[in-house]
Amino acid sequence: MTIGELVGRGRTADVYAWGRHEVVKLFHVRHHAEEEARNIEAVMALGVRTPKMSRIIEHEDRAGIVMERVNGHTLLQQLMQASSAEEVLFCARIMAQVHAGLHQAETAHQPNLKQQLAGRIRYTPHLSEQQNQAVIDQLDTLEDARYLCHYDLHPDNILITTDGPVVIDWANALIGDRHADLARTSMLLTSHAEPPGVTESVNRQARLLFHQTYLDEYRKLCPIDEELLIGWRLPTLGARLVEVEGNELDEMLRLVSERLLKV
Helix, strand or coil: CCCCCEEEECCCEEEEEECCCEEEEEECCHHHHHHHHHHHHHHHHCCCCCCCEEEEEEECCEEEEEEECCCCEEHHHHHHCCCCHHHHHHHHHHHHHHHHHHCCCCCCCCCCHHHHHHHHHHHCCCCCHHHHHHHHHHHHCCCCCCEEECCCCCHHHEEEECCEEEECCCCCCEEECHHHHHHHHHHHHHCCCCCCCCCCCCCHHHHHHHHHHHHHHHHHHCCCCHHHHHHHHHHHHHHHCCCCCHHHHHHHHHHHHHHHCCC
């Protein structure tokens, strides 16, 4: 089959049309296709609304996942078109409702979030040995749990369709404490770094309003242990260091240093 137009582009893969009713997600690193395919299978088995995966393919020396094409727009696109504070609040509440829906019940899967974060923290070259150990020590104080954590949930990973929101991009999916998932999303939303595709229409003030409303709405649907949420922030920042560069890396290092002073 001939590959179609580019539908989306992310950090780990490009998404193209694949026939009339499917898309193919082609990965830059081959083994990422198998990892995300396993995650999607597990997520589908839990009944989460996500595009249905059909198969893994090879295309021009790249591994890819063929999946259902879902018609709609991203929550980020809707947010960028918001013309009032009320519309920003509406988008934030949608995201909170989606996230709380993922966290409704613990799964039967074994936890792996703490293990994965510890590996990322140890791998980073940006911290001193003493700083690295302090972040790991903080992670060790936190308990495991068995909640499904998307671990990269932000407005560009939620599709708004006529049948309701659909969650996409499960490359980072983990099983663990839902407060870790909240801490990750909170970090992404409050970072000074501009997410890809974000225009000046979503200014800093609007992003902070979105973030606060998202947390407020989530609290109405799922209780938040505020101490746990704070506790997860340092390991979340430490694990992020291997993913970013430039100004965002500088910001993450500053925030890690500030958090270490409070430990």
